[in-house]
Amino acid sequence: MSVITTSAPPLPVRGEHTRHAVSPMLHRLAAERATGVLLRESGSLYLSDGEVVHAESPRSPGLDVLLSAGGVLDTDGWREAVDTAGAGLRVGRFLVDSGRVTKGALELCHAGAMFDAAYFVLGPSSAPARFRYGAAHWLGPIRPVPVATITREALRRRDLLHRIWPDAAADDAPLMRAVGLSSPPVPIRQGAVLDQINGFRTAADISLTLGRPTFHTLVAVRRLAAAGLISPAPPHPPRTPPAPDTTPGRTAPAPDTPQGPSAPTRATVPYATPYAAPHPGSYGAPDGPAGGSPAGTATAPGTLPPEPADVPGSTPPHPVPVPAPPWPLVTADPDIALLQRLRDALEAL
Amino acid sequence: MPGIDECLVEAMRLPGALGAAVVDWTSGLALGTVGDAPGGDHETTAAEAAELARLAAEHRAFAPEEGSDWSGADLPVEDLIVSNRDTYHVLRFVRTTFDSSVFLHLWLARSDGNLALARIRLGEMAGRLVLA
Numbered sequence: 001m002s003v004i005t006t007s008a009p010p011l012p013v014r015g016e017h018t019r020h021a022v023s024p025m026l027h028r029l030a031a032e033r034a035t036g037v038l039l040r041e042s043g044s045l046y047l048s049d050g051e052v053v054h055a056e057s058p059r060s061p062g063l064d065v066l067l068s069a070g071g072v073l074d075t076d077g078w079r080e081a082v083d084t085a086g087a088g089l090r091v092g093r094f095l096v097d098s099g100r101v102t103k104g105a106l107e108l109c110h111a112g113a114m115f116d117a118a119y120f121v122l123g124p125s126s127a128p129a130r131f132r133y134g135a136a137h138w139l140g141p142i143r144p145v146p147v148a149t150i151t152r153e154a155l156r157r158r159d160l161l162h163r164i165w166p167d168a169a170a171d172d173a174p175l176m177r178a179v180g181l182s183s184p185p186v187p188i189r190q191g192a193v194l195d196q197i198n199g200f201r202t203a204a205d206i207s208l209t210l211g212r213p214t215f216h217t218l219v220a221v222r223r224l225a226a227a228g229l230i231s232p233a234p235p236h237p238p239r240t241p242p243a244p245d246t247t248p249g250r251t252a253p254a255p256d257t258p259q260g261p262s263a264p265t266r267a268t269v270p271y272a273t274p275y276a277a278p279h280p281g282s283y284g285a286p287d288g289p290a291g292g293s294p295a296g297t298a299t300a301p302g303t304l305p306p307e308p309a310d311v312p313g314s315t316p317p318h319p320v321p322v323p324a325p326p327w328p329l330v331t332a333d334p335d336i337a338l339l340q341r342l343r344d345a346l347e348a349l
Numbered sequence: 350m351p352g353i354d355e356c357l358v359e360a361m362r363l364p365g366a367l368g369a370a371v372v373d374w375t376s377g378l379a380l381g382t383v384g385d386a387p388g389g390d391h392e393t394t395a396a397e398a399a400e401l402a403r404l405a406a407e408h409r410a411f412a413p414e415e416g417s418d419w420s421g422a423d424l425p426v427e428d429l430i431v432s433n434r435d436t437y438h439v440l441r442f443v444r445t446t447f448d449s450s451v452f453l454h455l456w457l458a459r460s461d462g463n464l465a466l467a468r469i470r471l472g473e474m475a476g477r478l479v480l481a
Contacts, residue, residue, distance in 0.1 A: 070446045070448060096350070103350045104353060107352045107353045108380065108451055109445075111353075112373065115378060143352070143353065156377075160377065188407070188425075189450070216376070216450065
């Protein structure tokens with residue numbers, strides 16, 4: 001064991017300054033006008049010439065979900081557009097040129113989806129980010145947004161939620177309605193969310209059903225929580241034996257309970273859906289892994305190269321139930337602390 | 350076919366137009382801005398206008414009395430007008446076929462702005478932005 005007499009020089013770490021810089025790497029990429037995709041724990045952010053052109057997160061419904069939920073575009077129409085123009089990376093243009101969606105509608109809907117996904121992609125993460133130069137999304141550029149706008153908005157949204165109701169526990173957990181309360185009339189958009197709450201669905205599940213950006217659902221969820229009408233469902237027992245597949249559905253209703261079809265997949269191919277992999281400290285919520293999984297399985301971008309985060313901070317696919325550590329991850333183990341600082345420093349380069 | 354930017358440019362052609370924005374009232378995000386904003390700050394203006402729009406859209410008192418089940422896709426409120434000593438604000442809700450909460454915000458100088466004209470034109474622009 002070597003003895004270090006002088007204290008290590010300060011390295012740039014993610015901590016206090018992340019209030020101002022969501023991702024130092026992202027700002028560097030913007031400065032060099034990079035094109036490619038930033039892969040983070042909770043999704044991906046596509047850059048073109050240093051501007052954000054698209055974002056995807058398993059927690060956020062994609063453009064296809066938003067458009068088809070409103071009846072603008074059915075699944076066939078969407079598939080045809082992707083088949084025709086996907087290879088040329090211009091599906092967005094094709095949708096407009098072929099008259100399926102108006103330009104204004106596409107821009108509004110895409111901006112909604114992009115800022116929504118970016119909010120989750122840029123959320124606190126305990127895994128390193130990677131950037132793949134040259135990668136482009138098949139949607140093609142629709143209305144690029146500067147990196148500074150996206151990151152500032154992500155922070156502003158975090159503050160907005162905090163001001164409505166400071167407890168983030170309901171963001172990721174299955175939600176349940178307060179018992180014994182005849183609910184007072186709530187505004188219509190909150191009412192739509194309230195109607196979906198059944199003790200199993202998370203905000204992300206509800207957003208998929210409603211075809212609504214998840215941040216919009218979170219705003220409603222926090223307001224409903226502040227009004228005492230809903231609360232996070234109490235955590236399930238840590239491990240229950242795999243239940244027989246009795247509830248087929250688009251979204252897995254009980255995230256903590258391994259299901260017939262999904263559990264073996266996750267067990268045998270733990271990183272097949274990289275963003276669904278359980279991870280402590282993900283987004284600072286105790287039920288982080290539970291909340292992210294169902295949507296992740298549904299919409300994880302299959303084209304992205306899965307790669308396990310080879311950091312001590314990450315966990316095996318079947319974690320022992322421990323209380324989620326606060327973010328940033330604080331550990332007393334000096335080796336792990338050193339590795340974390342190195343990782344943070346590398347990302348901040 | 351207009352996109353967000355074309356729509357904003359068109360709004361600025363109205364007499365007396367000082368600035369315009371397309372804003373999401375759930376998040377308070379300005380999806381697009383043009384011209385000036387009160388205090389020179391489009392983001393703060395968008396967030397504050399969004400708060401006003403949200404209150405108007407959510408409170409039942411402002412919903413139409415007749416023929417509204419208050420649950421369909423129809424917007425409960427068409428527009429909001431705020432006037433002060435020297436300017437007007439017109440907030441026009443945009444009806445979309447997908448789930449959204451968007452409005453157009455036009456800031457007009459009172460000296461040479463025409464409120465009635467602006468209100469009609471803004472309604473037309475909101476329609477064209479989303480429909481063909």
